[in-house]
Amino acid sequence: MIDSTNVKATASRSDIEKLCKDAVHHGFGCVCVNPIYVKLASQLLKGSDVKVCSTVGFPFGATLPEIKALEAIKAVENGAQELDMVINLSALKSGNYEAV
Structure with missing residues (x-):
């Protein structure tokens, strides 16, 4: 499966509309967007x-x-079926596993 992503800080509504249209057209498995x-x-x-x-x-x-x-709860409430979480590398490197 191919996923398509637009998580740019400058992504506009029209960018997301195009992302979704292209994903359907090409049969992609998923689109990843900012919350x-x-x-x-x-x-x-x-x-x-x-x-x-x-x-x-x-x-x-x-x-x-x-x-x-x-953030994850709200994303699911808004229709997200998958989540892509960024780990806290600084906390991991420091051994602060509760903050990871």
């Missing part, structure tokens, strides 16, 4: 086989675990 566009992508892809993935903790992963959990 702000999950609901839009879900609406655009309704009835297709293309899943919606949301980023969590993007781009650096340096977010509190509780915030990542809330």
Whole structure:
């Protein structure tokens, strides 16, 4: 399966519309978008086989675990079927596994 992604900070509504249209046209398995566009992508892809993935903790992963959990919950509520979470590498390297 091929996934298609647009998680640019400058991504516009029309960029996400094109991403979803192309994903359906090419039979991609999933589109990955920033949380702000999950609901839009879900609406655009309704009835297709293309899943919606949301980023969590993007781009650096340096977010509190509780915030990542809330971000994930909201993404699923808005239609995300997959999540792409960025791990907190700084916490991992420091041995602070609770913050990972």
